[in-house]
Structure formats: C-alpha cells, structure tokens
Amino acid sequence: MAEWSGILSIIDVSYPTNPTRLGFIRLDGSFTDVSVVGSLAYVTELHGRLYIIDVSNPTNPSRLSTYTISSYVNSVSVVDGLAYVAGQSSGLKVIDVSDPARPFLHSAYDAIRSAWAVSVVDNLIYVTGVYDGLLILRIH
Structure with a gap:
C-alpha cells in the first residue's frame, strides 16, 4: 500500500478481516500509484520520481533505484520489463x-x-489526459 505521506507498507491480507502490516519503507515525496510485478514494486511519486522497490523480503523492503522524470507523475503500469509512466x-x-x-x-x-493515467492490456496502451480524453496506442 502506497501512502500519500511517502510510506510504502507491505500488507498481509491472508485474512481479509484482519490485514497485518509486515513491513514498510519510507521514501521521499507523495505517492500517486503503485504497480507490483513479482517481487518488485514500482511506485510513482508526484514530483517526478519512479521508485523501484524490492519486496521479496516483505518485512524489510529495499529501494533498488530511482528514475527521475521532469514533470509531475500520476500513474504507472509495468509489462514485460517496461514501465509506462503518465507524466x-x-x-x-x-x-x-x-x-x-x-x-x-x-x-x-x-x-x-x-x-493522467496509463494502463497496458495485451498490445494496447490506454492513456487518459486531462485535456485530451482517452488515447489508445498500439505496441509494435
């Protein structure tokens, strides 16, 4: 769970009526989205950062890298080793x-x-824009 306050928490929901926080990592900024693929969490931060977090040990997640984008960032979708980021x-x-x-x-x-938001399904990228509505791009 990515929080606006800059904390990524790893939550065990094995028992949905009693979720338990296993671990957390504190990062700079205000989170806007998170996408988890395997043991990696991709977290976007409002002021232009994409954090890549190793969550293979849920009690002790660790930051692997940070990629900076020159604008506010809202959304991320990760497919086949590519992170699609809406800036x-x-x-x-x-x-x-x-x-x-x-x-x-x-x-x-x-x-x-x-x-504003991005989602990838099969070979199509769906991007919404505040002014442009919905844009659909094909991956080649």
Whole structure:
C-alpha cells in the first residue's frame, strides 16, 4: 500500500478481516500509484520520481533505484520489463526496467497533454489526459 505521506507498507491480507502490516519503507515525496510485478514494486511519486522497490523480503523492503522524470507523475503500469509512466506535462514515458537497478528511458510519447493515467492490456496502451480524453496506442 502506497501512502500519500511517502510510506510504502507491505500488507498481509491472508485474512481479509484482519490485514497485518509486515513491513514498510519510507521514501521521499507523495505517492500517486503503485504497480507490483513479482517481487518488485514500482511506485510513482508526484514530483517526478519512479521508485523501484524490492519486496521479496516483505518485512524489510529495499529501494533498488530511482528514475527521475521532469514533470509531475500520476500513474504507472509495468509489462514485460517496461514501465509506462503518465507524466502530467511530459506525456507518456516508457522506462526500461529490465535491470531494476539501472532503469533508463526507452521511448516517449509527448503528443498527449497532461497524461493522467496509463494502463497496458495485451498490445494496447490506454492513456487518459486531462485535456485530451482517452488515447489508445498500439505496441509494435
């Protein structure tokens, strides 16, 4: 669970009526989204950061890396080693996270103004923009 206050908590929901916090990590900023793939959590922070967190030991999560984007960041979707990040003034950024310790910019789509949310399903990227509505892009 990513909190606005900059704390990522690992919650055991084996018993839904009694969720238990197993561990947490404190990071800088205000979180806007989290996507978990395997033992990695990808956390976006409002002021332009994508944190990659190793949660393989839920009692002691650790930061592997931080990638900085030059705008506010709202949303992340991670598929096949790529993190699709919705940046308000920077559009859609695609970050290669195949080596989580060394993320780098793979590609960008700047034609959408104020990207708000992103979701990837099959070979389609769905991006919503504050001013542009819904944009659907095909992955080649």
